[in-house]
Every structure is written in C-alpha cells, then in structure tokens.
Amino acid sequence: MLAPGMLKQVVSVTAQSKASSCFKLLSLPLLSPSPCRIPADASFHSTSFSEAEPPRVLITGGLGQLGIGLANLLRKRFGKDNVILSDIKKPSDHVFHSGPFVYADVLDYKSLRELVVNHRISWLFHYGALLSAVGEANVSLARDVNITGLHNILDVAAEHNVRLFVPSTIGAFGPTSPRNPAPDLCIQRPRTIYGVSKVHAELMGEYYYYRYGLDFRCLRYPGIISADSQPGGGTTDYAVEIFHAAAKNGTFECNLKASTRLPMMYISDCLRATLEVMEVPAECLSMRTYNISAMSFTPEELAQALRKHVPDFQITYRVDPLRQAIAESWPMNLDDSNARKDWGWKQDFDLPELVATMLNFHGASTRIAQAN
Numbered sequence: 001m002l003a004p005g006m007l008k009q010v011v012s013v014t015a016q017s018k019a020s021s022c023f024k025l026l027s028l029p030l031l032s033p034s035p036c037r038i039p040a041d042a043s044f045h046s047t048s049f050s051e052a053e054p055p056r057v058l059i060t061g062g063l064g065q066l067g068i069g070l071a072n073l074l075r076k077r078f079g080k081d082n083v084i085l086s087d088i089k090k091p092s093d094h095v096f097h098s099g100p101f102v103y104a105d106v107l108d109y110k111s112l113r114e115l116v117v118n119h120r121i122s123w124l125f126h127y128g129a130l131l132s133a134v135g136e137a138n139v140s141l142a143r144d145v146n147i148t149g150l151h152n153i154l155d156v157a158a159e160h161n162v163r164l165f166v167p168s169t170i171g172a173f174g175p176t177s178p179r180n181p182a183p184d185l186c187i188q189r190p191r192t193i194y195g196v197s198k199v200h201a202e203l204m205g206e207y208y209y210y211r212y213g214l215d216f217r218c219l220r221y222p223g224i225i226s227a228d229s230q231p232g233g234g235t236t237d238y239a240v241e242i243f244h245a246a247a248k249n250g251t252f253e254c255n256l257k258a259s260t261r262l263p264m265m266y267i268s269d270c271l272r273a274t275l276e277v278m279e280v281p282a283e284c285l286s287m288r289t290y291n292i293s294a295m296s297f298t299p300e301e302l303a304q305a306l307r308k309h310v311p312d313f314q315i316t317y318r319v320d321p322l323r324q325a326i327a328e329s330w331p332m333n334l335d336d337s338n339a340r341k342d343w344g345w346k347q348d349f350d351l352p353e354l355v356a357t358m359l360n361f362h363g364a365s366t367r368i369a370q371a372n
C-alpha cells in the first residue's frame, strides 16, 4: 500500500509524464488515433482511417488570408497530394499549380459530402466565413455562410469521422466579457453577426463532440498579421495594411483610434498553433476551444515600432465608427494559459520581431536604406 506522501508523488509524476507526453507527441510526424466516442444511439455512422497513414486534408475557404499558408505548412508535413485547398473563387496560377485545388461551396452539403468521400478526407479545416466588418455590411450572407455553412461542415465531418478544425476569434467576445485579459470561459455576448456565428460554432462543435463524438478542435485567433496574403473585411486589417503603406510611401491613414488595444499574432505562429492543436492527442485536451495569444498593441504603439526601421513613417487617423465600435467590444488581451498548459502553446513572434519580418518581406529595406 502507498503511504499518503507517496501517493501524492505518484500523482504528480503521472501528471508530469502526461503533460510531457502531450508536448513530445506534437513533434511526431503523423497523427495519433482519434478518439472513438460515438455513442451507440448516434444517428451518424463512422468510418476509420489507418493510423499509419498521413491525414487526407481538406481546407475550405482556402483562398482567404490563411488557407494558402496553411496548405503550404501541411503539404510539407503530410505530402503535397494529401492536402486539398478549396474555395468558390478562382485560384491564381501559382496556387493552382502548387497542389490540389477544387471548387467547394460550403452551402452545398451534397457536394461537400462527395468531396469528403471521393478524397477520403480525414481532417478538415473550415475557413469559409465572412469577417467582422464585411459581415455587418451583409448580415444575411454572413448568416448563411457562417452558420448554415458550418452546419453542413459539422454534419459531413461527424458523418464521416473527420477531425474538424474551426477557427474562432476574439470577435466571439463582447462588451460584457472581461477585456484584459479574456479567459477561455466567460460571458460571451458579441454584438456582430460574425461574433454570434463564432460563438455558435464553438457551442455547436462542442455539442457534436459530446453528442456524436465528433473530434472538434477550435482556437480563438487574435488579429492575424500576414505579409503575402490579405485579410478581407476585418476590424484588425489595419495592422496588415500599415506595413504595405510603410513600405510603399511611408504614411498610413488608420481607421481605428490611436489608443485601440487589440490582441494580434504573426501568421506563422497562428498556422503552427493550428497544426499543433490538430496533432495533439485527444487526452491532452481539457477543452475543445482554446484562446491563443502572442502580443497586444495599439495603432500608436505599432507606428512607434515601425519608426525604429522607417524613422520618417507617419500615421494619421480617420476613424471608421463601425470598426471602432467593434474593436472596443473586443478584448485587449487573451488569457491563453490553458493552451500553454495542455499542449505547450508558445508564440515565436513578439512585436519587434513581427515588425522586422513584415518590413523585410515588403522590401522596406529600400526605404530603410534611404532613411539611413
């Protein structure tokens, strides 16, 4: 029999080895078995795939800000032909020739099902959605794409035993949520159709997990800053556009107030977090939706960081009331301690590194050289 002290030791050793095995498994090249929790009375049937094979991946809404970068990352890991990018838009020649691309409309359930079956999809990344500002300009389209589209994806994924990633966002919080920082679990009463659709996605995914055993995984992204892809119609877009402007003509007109603090992240951290949370063994996940964070800044702080490289950089402000109201209802910081604890999340990029990387990409070295 174990003495009480020894029992404490065993528990802590077990907890430590569980945590370290969660982190270690992240670096394995192939996925771990997905949990099979579909209850006997579930109305969906499931299929399984060989654990020895890499996942067969489908990315919806793949021509937005994140899809192409994610496809590149996943293709390096799992092989070019195992990752299918899809969208309703026409891809550029470069995208078309860099790996499989198919037309997929998330509002067309039958053709989604056909795709999943024909390509034996085992992992699905669902990026098809309208962002915050553009969603407010077209509520009924946002409702269709973000909510009805999600229902189709959930059904197809649950029916075919597909591991499903759906991105959520700081936009899933609202003015009554704690803002500095927002924890994983708190009041969520967003005031945009985008935010409402994301809370809906978080809850529906979790419901399908408990009800049908769907392996649903979700991260709440901050504003994502990318160099070679454009966001479309978000509130945090200024933090991407400012770099183009700085590199091009050294001035930028910002549509948010100078003091508007929002959480942000460099795209490579975001994509790595997405792959990590998909690869982590199910037993390491204590929840299905995690906050992730990297940095938080205001437009004025970003402009100051830019001036270290482009000393004559100028920022002016012409506030868009719609975007400003949205930004003020969002958190200034996210508490991502659960992601750090459960699966070892850690960002690589802080603000100075982000600025240097973005300017370097945009060839701002010309302006920097001129300034020096």
Ligand code: AKB
Pocket (backbone or CB within 6 Å): 131, 132, 133, 169, 170, 171, 194, 221, 222, 223, 224, 231, 233, 234, 235, 236, 237
């Ligand atoms: C937006 O601004 O709408 C997005 C987001 C933070 O989800 N970038």
